[in-house]
Amino acid sequence: MRQVAWIICMRRFNLRLSTEISDLAMSFFLKTSKQRLQILTSQT
Incomplete structure (x- = not known):
């Protein structure tokens, strides 16, 4: 019983x-995807 x-x-x-x-x-x-998006948008 105790085991159950x-x-x-x-x-x-x-x-x-x-x-x-x-x-x-x-x-x-x-968080990482947001950072990637910010990096991508800042590059263009």
């Missing part, structure tokens, strides 16, 4: 971790 609860807790933790990582990756990607 542990597995559920780990799954929830992994889910939260993966969502946080994806959010971080998205914000980082958006």
